[in-house]
Amino acid sequence: MVWFLGFGIAGLVLLVLSSMFDGVLEGALDGLGGGPDGLLSLPVVAGFVSALGFTGALTMGAAGTGVGIATGAGVVAGGVVGWLTWRFGRALLRDGAPAPRGEDLTGTSGTVVTAIPATGYGEVLLYLGGQPVKYAAKAAAPVARGAEVWVESVLSSTSVAVRPVER
Structure with a gap:
């Protein structure tokens, strides 16, 4: 359970760092389809890791399941949170309002x-x-x-x- 909590906290720290150093850390994932609106952008990765960690910890602690089931539940929750973060980020970047001329x-x-x-x-x-x-x-x-x-x-x-x- 400690590992899951560590993943959850690491994801939150990554999210805070990606917010503070907006474009600086994005370059690390550019070659892998990252970038500000990519599927591997830092907010998406941070959301995935946090959801995996906290969901795994909750599944183990509340339901008393084993590591395998907790990991599976965490991966599913992380996938959902990561996908929602990606969609929300793309919606924000696709504002559509033209720049003033x-x-x-x-x-x-x-x-x-x-x-x-x-x-x-x-x-x-x-x-x-x-x-x-x-x-x-x-x-x-x-x-x-x-x-x-x-x-x-x-x-x-x-x-x-x-x-x-x-x-």
């Missing part, structure tokens, strides 16, 4: 942080994917610092054309 700025509002002259560029603060990003901005007429503006078009990856918000 600069073209997504068209039609959004922002604030002028450096006044925009009649000819030339000023700066505006916009939010792309929830993060504040400063862009060079061009406008048809001068726009004062602190004014709210709408993005009419994206000129390049670092500049936009804006117009003042009329209220």
Whole structure:
């Protein structure tokens, strides 16, 4: 029973280490089909080992069975936990939400942080994917610092054309 408890605790330690050192330990299993969403990823292995150990200990202690039956029950439970961990990890990695792009700025509002002259560029603060990003901005007429503006078009990856918000 002590061996089973040791496996269970070792699996929990492996899970904690794989969480703390996120991508560092994953390289150890890359050649075997590991990786962050592989069947041999560290969370899957940790779940399998923990379930095998704790289920084996419970089977031996509670039911009073032998080592063979406890090992069989542990392997079955470990397989189920490992498979569920793998499926859950793949579902998390397959979010499906596209990364925000600069073209997504068209039609959004922002604030002028450096006044925009009649000819030339000023700066505006916009939010792309929830993060504040400063862009060079061009406008048809001068726009004062602190004014709210709408993005009419994206000129390049670092500049936009804006117009003042009329209220």
